[in-house]
Amino acid sequence: MANHGTPFPAIRMRRMRRDPFSRALMRENAVNASDLIYPVFILEGVNQREPVLSMPGVERVSVDLLLKVAGECVALGIPVLALFPVIDSALKTPDGIEATNPDGLVPRAVRALKQAYPELGVLTDVALDPYTSHGQDGLIDDNGYVLNDVTTEMLVRQALTQADAGVDVVAPSDMMDGRVGAIRAGLEEKGHIHTRIMAYSAKYASAFYGPFRDAVGSAKNLGKGDKNTYQMDPANGDEALREVALDLREGADMVMVKPGMPYLDIVRRVKDEFKVPTFAYQVSGEYAMIKAAAQNGWLDHDKVMMESMLAFKRAGADGVLTYFALDIARKLKAGQAG
């Protein structure tokens, strides 16, 4: 219909959306397998696998089966795998000293991975919660308060144990003050000059971690306890920038925001302010929400999964830790073939 003399849209935004070719042409962000870090829960034994009930599709696996997962990551182009251990209750103590055992589950898994797939990046969490009998990320006093500086000493020992085993990236997830600097100094002193630090810099005291605590078995140790005296208040944004600034000054190579989707404003602010490698963790509860809705037929699993990844990229994340990593990489590969 002609529009002579009447107002019409001078700019028709829909023109570029009309056809697949022009949509592809103007697309600003894309998801690649190289954006993904795959978190894996590991346990003792041989040929062991246990489903995590609150995370459909996620299993805890023994180290021999972990190697198969690693092979799949390599084949799909996923650059890094992150390890989270399920520690035998008998080994849990108030000080979490098992975290420094050179023959513990994590160092053994790291050695096996680096031997089998030297090209695959391996990241390990630095925090004591899988190892403590009380489920906190550090050592506590008589009132249950997590002590900063003695915890930091233990974290340095844990990080060095992991570095000695050959890990590529240590990722302190504990939120103690000064731990990045202490870990960096320890690594340098021991000659581990190539070990990268991905700092969980802006880590919030979030209820979205619930399924993870089931997965590593720290939920029962933690009981009604919370982590509010060291993890950040979800109400705060500016504070995240101060946390990131400190970790960078202390020697972090990469910073992370956690959780992911509810905190994309923080990802964007961090990226804009610092312009450093910035990561986000799509945590267990985010994964569980999408899975549960998809299982009920309320959401389209693959579409929501891919859309959530695009949202991370658009917010400025250079990469995402996600339990969907294998599913995403498989889908990307199928898309290329088809």
Ligand SMILES: NCc1[nH]cc(CCC(=O)O)c1CC(=O)O
């Ligand atoms: N320091 C432990 C740690 N490392 C990663 C996560 C959560 C990851 C997830 O929910 O997927 C947690 C839980 C916590 O802080 O209680």
Ligand SMILES: [Mg+2]
């Ligand atoms: Mg900090």
